[in-house]
Amino acid sequence: MKRLFQGGRVVSGSGVAALDVLVNGETVEAVGPHLSCPEAETVDVTGKLLFPGFIDAHTHFDLDVCNTTTADDFATGTRAALRGGTTLVIDFACPNKGETLQYGLDLWHKKADGKSSCDYGFHMTIDDWNDGICREIPQMLEAGIPTFKMYMTYPAMMIGDRDLFLALEELRKYGAFAGVHCENAGVIDALIAQKKAAGEVSPASHPATRPNALEAEAVGSLLRMAQVAGAPVMIVHLSTKEALEEVRAARARGQTVYVETCPQYLLLDRSYYENPNYSQAARYVCAPPLREKADQEALWAALADGTIQTISTDHCSFTLAQKDAGKGDFTQIPGGLPGVESRGILLWSEGVARGRIDAARMCALLSETPAKLYGAYPRKGVIAPGSDADIVVLDPEARGLLTAADQAANVDYCPYEGWVTQGVIDQVYLRGQLAVAHGQILTGPMGQYIPRKL
Numbered sequence: 001m002k003r004l005f006q007g008g009r010v011v012s013g014s015g016v017a018a019l020d021v022l023v024n025g026e027t028v029e030a031v032g033p034h035l036s037c038p039e040a041e042t043v044d045v046t047g048k049l050l051f052p053g054f055i056d057a058h059t060h061f062d063l064d065v066c067n068t069t070t071a072d073d074f075a076t077g078t079r080a081a082l083r084g085g086t087t088l089v090i091d092f093a094c095p096n097k098g099e100t101l102q103y104g105l106d107l108w109h110k111k112a113d114g115k116s117s118c119d120y121g122f123h124m125t126i127d128d129w130n131d132g133i134c135r136e137i138p139q140m141l142e143a144g145i146p147t148f149k150m151y152m153t154y155p156a157m158m159i160g161d162r163d164l165f166l167a168l169e170e171l172r173k174y175g176a177f178a179g180v181h182c183e184n185a186g187v188i189d190a191l192i193a194q195k196k197a198a199g200e201v202s203p204a205s206h207p208a209t210r211p212n213a214l215e216a217e218a219v220g221s222l223l224r225m226a227q228v229a230g231a232p233v234m235i236v237h238l239s240t241k242e243a244l245e246e247v248r249a250a251r252a253r254g255q256t257v258y259v260e261t262c263p264q265y266l267l268l269d270r271s272y273y274e275n276p277n278y279s280q281a282a283r284y285v286c287a288p289p290l291r292e293k294a295d296q297e298a299l300w301a302a303l304a305d306g307t308i309q310t311i312s313t314d315h316c317s318f319t320l321a322q323k324d325a326g327k328g329d330f331t332q333i334p335g336g337l338p339g340v341e342s343r344g345i346l347l348w349s350e351g352v353a354r355g356r357i358d359a360a361r362m363c364a365l366l367s368e369t370p371a372k373l374y375g376a377y378p379r380k381g382v383i384a385p386g387s388d389a390d391i392v393v394l395d396p397e398a399r400g401l402l403t404a405a406d407q408a409a410n411v412d413y414c415p416y417e418g419w420v421t422q423g424v425i426d427q428v429y430l431r432g433q434l435a436v437a438h439g440q441i442l443t444g445p446m447g448q449y450i451p452r453k454l
């Protein structure tokens with residue numbers, strides 16, 4: 001079946017152009033001005049923007065963490081993703097310490113295969129380092145996983161400097177790389193102990209135990225280790241202006257450093273933790289924590305000037321009941337926010353419509369650059385002949401409302417409750433199929449595993 005999108009503007013990482021798009025089956029056949037194809041069904045997208053399907057390279061679906069399991073599994077999480085224009089998620093497969101990478105990969109396939117409504121891939125978490133895991137790296141590349149994750153905090157997952165360094169060296173040999181969660185574990189523990197001793201256990205204490213300086217310290221430390229290893233590295237969910245300075249310094253030394261941030265660090269600030277209503281404050285607990293307005297401004301500037309390459313969500317959702325389980329001790333609140341459903345329209349409304357970034361930059365941040373960085377380009381990340389027909393039709397004139405009552409995610413709150421968006425996502429096509437129209441999800445679990453290669 002052929003479909004011809006007529007009258008719209010096609011967005012790429014380098015610009016916006018009035019072009020028609022002809023789709024044949026699952027892929028794009030042609031892109032050009034005034035295309036005609038009599039046998040094609042025509043879709044009038046006059047006045048609309050056509051983005052390549054968004055890629056969310058940082059989700060945690062069906063993850064056992066904080067003595068519970070995330071509220072969204074691959075069934076609900078990928079429906080939420082699709083509804084928000086995200087046609088590919090890259091989730092973190094996460095074996096426990098002592099397990100093999102292959103065990104983690106098989107487990108994540110079990111969680112995702114046959115259940116996912118959008119396409120998906122996995123990064124592999126390395127939380128142990130030994131000869132066996134070292135030998136598994138080429139096996140992971142074979143399986144379509146050229147990207148890895150390591151943690152500098154969280155006892156269950158943190159790997160330690162020696163093993164982190166050895167893993168960076170090994171990944172470099174294959175042209176693979178890791179994203180790293182950068183926070184200083186030891187000092188955070190000390191600050192938490194001090195807060196508890198002082199009886200200051202409300203969510204308002206959360207950001208004070210994870211100050212900006214401790215993200216910058218960890219980023220700086222990672223980047224110096226990467227320098228010695230001669231390895232490129234990705235800083236995931238960077239949240240502070242101080243950490244940006246560490247990135248700029250490393251690049252000035254000639255290092256290859258990629259940076260990701262998330263909508264919550266661009267749009268929400270630490271004042272949410274000061275809400276005297278415990279439940280209201282607890283729902284915003286995540287790590288790194290929400291920061292200051294000055295950090296938001298620095299991040300927006302870094303998006304516009306190219307210091308930051310991608311925006312993912314770190315979607316790690318819990319219901320209010322799960323969040324409230326930490327009542328009386330902020331360290332027991334499961335950390336994480338939902339975000340996979342709202343990222344695209346938030347970046348349009350708060351970014352492009354407000355003039356902070358342009359549409360091409362948004363496309364680079366959400367589609368083109370993650371596709372290239374993570375090895376899915378040009379199948380994903382671009383509307384061009386031969387690429388998958390993953391297309392987001394965005395209406396820049398309509399207005400939308402973000403609210404918990406209107407979510408596909410399995411979460412009973414929305415961090416952006418009541419926000420009115422300039423622009424709405426009108427339709428989403430996944431490999432040529434109309435998957436979402438006016439907020440209604442029309443397809444089932446047709447998501448495919450996408451092997452990637454760098």
Ligand code: MN
Pocket residue numbers: 058060314316
């Ligand atoms: Mn994460």
